[in-house]
Structure formats: structure tokens, C-alpha cells
Amino acid sequence: MTLTFEERLTRLADTELNIERIKGIEKAFGSDNKKPLAIPGRALVGEGVLIKECRKKPKPRYFFLFNDVLVYATIVINKKKYINQHVIPLKDVQIKSINDSENPKLKNGWLIMSPKKTFCVYATTSKEKFEWMSHISNCIEKLSNNERKGFDQIKNIDIAPKWIPDKEADTCMRCEQVKFTMVNRRHHCRNCGYVICGDCSKNKFLIQSQSDEPLRVCNECYKILTSDRKIKSDNNFTSTDSSDESDAENDQFNPNSNDVNF
Ligand SMILES: [Zn+2]
Ligand SMILES: [Zn+2]
Known part of the structure; x- marks a missing residue:
């Protein structure tokens, strides 16, 4: 049967x-x-x-x-x-x-x-x-x-980025200057998933969908996240349509921009 x-x-x-x-x-x-x-x-x-x-x-x-x-x-x-x-x-x-x-x-x-x-x-x-x-x-x-x-409403879920595996980056994916060594350790931006150096990730940001504690983010993401928050508190809405090039990089991790096909 x-x-x-x-x-x-x-x-x-x-x-x-x-x-x-x-x-x-x-x-x-x-x-x-x-x-x-x-x-x-x-x-x-x-x-x-x-x-x-x-x-x-x-x-x-x-x-x-x-x-x-x-x-x-x-x-x-x-x-x-x-x-x-x-x-x-x-x-x-x-x-x-x-x-x-x-x-x-x-x-x-x-x-x-x-x-x-x-x-x-x-x-x-x-x-x-x-x-x-x-x-x-x-x-x-x-x-x-x-x-x-x-609840007859569409849920908007914040998805965590996929972490780029360590071996895929010998140098920082943001500044493209710093070579990773035992001293220059690899870090991951919790917002874009890029492998980045310490200098390029000096800030932490509270990503509520991931943790109650502020998490390491790259400088690029920090700029976007803090300006997002400013827009939110100023106008009470978030702009998703941005021509900022960093956003284009984030697109591959944004589930809303991809068709999920099974
Ligand atoms: Zn760097
Ligand atoms: Zn980032």
C-alpha cells in the first residue's frame, strides 16, 4: 500500500x-x-x-x-x-x-x-x-x-548568511590586502558571511534573528546596518531598494531575491 x-x-x-x-x-x-x-x-x-x-x-x-x-x-x-x-x-x-x-x-x-x-x-x-x-x-x-x-500574512524571515569556508579566502575579502596567517586570523562577518581580517571587522552589531549579543560584522555591513537603523527610526520604514554595491554582494544570501525551487 x-x-x-x-x-x-x-x-x-x-x-x-x-x-x-x-x-x-x-x-x-x-x-x-x-x-x-x-x-x-x-x-x-x-x-x-x-x-x-x-x-x-x-x-x-x-x-x-x-x-x-x-x-x-x-x-x-x-x-x-x-x-x-x-x-x-x-x-x-x-x-x-x-x-x-x-x-x-x-x-x-x-x-x-x-x-x-x-x-x-x-x-x-x-x-x-x-x-x-x-x-x-x-x-x-x-x-x-x-x-x-x-495568521493570514506573509512572513518575512531574516535568514543568516552562509559562511564562506576558510579555505576559499587566503586574503581578506573586504580590503583584499591582509593575507591570513597564524597571526592575522580569519573572521566571519555575521551579516554577509565573508571571510575578513580583524581590521575590517572592528564593529559588532545586534542581529536579533541570530543572537541576543552583538555579533562581529565587517565594516561595510556595519555602515549599511547602522544607516538602516537610522532610516528605520527616522522614517519608520526600511529601504530595501539600494544601489549600494555592497547590497549587490549580499543579494546572493538574500532568499527573497532567489526563487526557491524544489
Ligand atoms: Zn581586511
Ligand atoms: Zn559583512
Whole structure:
């Protein structure tokens, strides 16, 4: 019998098997299980290893897709344990396919974009990629449908930038002068994701979608962010149409400027 995705979800939620499996996952996290995973109505939709692009290099991570959150962790193989638990609420997630030509080494990838974090993941096969992406978007759609019943308004979600991996920048991406060494360390701008030097990132700015603490931003972004705030407080609106060239650079991280295609 073939079940639709929706039927499978309804079946899985609260069934003995699903609860058992979620409890098993919690156990494998041990003291690293920061948030309770077994909550009423939550179902495990799928799980598996994906290659996640990290700051230094792509690494295998174990992903669990629940109907309302995406969880990923580092696998400690010998101990059959998971550590470094990350929980991303799906209601704020957007995904976007990555063309295989964009990365010569890794194929079958897509972007996972959320207010706190944006990163690339890669599946082993195109079939696997398709299944992950369609299941994730089905879960998101189901959540937003539920929300739309109560609130008939379009949500504008602030998405965190994807961090440019360290190895992609030998010199500062802003001043293009400073070469990175043991002394001249790499930093990341939390607004544009660029790899930048210390001099080009002397300021911090409160990006509420990412943290309660002010975060390191590059000088370019600081200028834009502080003038944005000024416009907001002066006129009570934000201008999104700016001819500033720094904005053009930010465009690639702005989900509103790209069509999300599944
Ligand atoms: Zn610099
Ligand atoms: Zn920046």
C-alpha cells in the first residue's frame, strides 16, 4: 500500500514505534541531548548521513528530519553516540537546490537557510537529494499551512548568511590586502558571511534573528546596518531598494531575491 506523505506523517506521530525510535535517539545523545526530542505530536520523518559544509572542510553529519524540526549531530561511531546536537525549527527554514556545477568536488547538494544558520549539505545520490528535499519542503509546507489558518500574512524571515569556508579566502575579502596567517586570523562577518581580517571587522552589531549579543560584522555591513537603523527610526520604514554595491554582494544570501525551487 502506498501512503501519501501526509498519511505517513499522521501514522508516525505518536505511534509506539516512532516514540521508541525518538527515545532511542535521545539516549544516543546522552547528556548532549540539550532539548527534549520526544514531545507529543512529533514524528520522525527520516534520518541519515549527509555531508555538511563546515568552516574548515565538508564533514559527515547525521541528520534527523522531524515533522517540525531538523536536528543534526556529529557521529561518534565507536560509541554509537551523537554529540553536538543542533535543532533548527522548520517553520523558519527555506531550502534551495545547488547546481552540481557549483562545486566540482561535491554533488547533490542544497542550501538549508534559517535565521540562525545557513549551510550547504550534500547527499550521496541525486535520488537521495530529491527525497530529502521533498520531505523537508513537505514538512515546511504543512507547518506553514497550519500557521496560515490562524495568521493570514506573509512572513518575512531574516535568514543568516552562509559562511564562506576558510579555505576559499587566503586574503581578506573586504580590503583584499591582509593575507591570513597564524597571526592575522580569519573572521566571519555575521551579516554577509565573508571571510575578513580583524581590521575590517572592528564593529559588532545586534542581529536579533541570530543572537541576543552583538555579533562581529565587517565594516561595510556595519555602515549599511547602522544607516538602516537610522532610516528605520527616522522614517519608520526600511529601504530595501539600494544601489549600494555592497547590497549587490549580499543579494546572493538574500532568499527573497532567489526563487526557491524544489
Ligand atoms: Zn581586511
Ligand atoms: Zn559583512
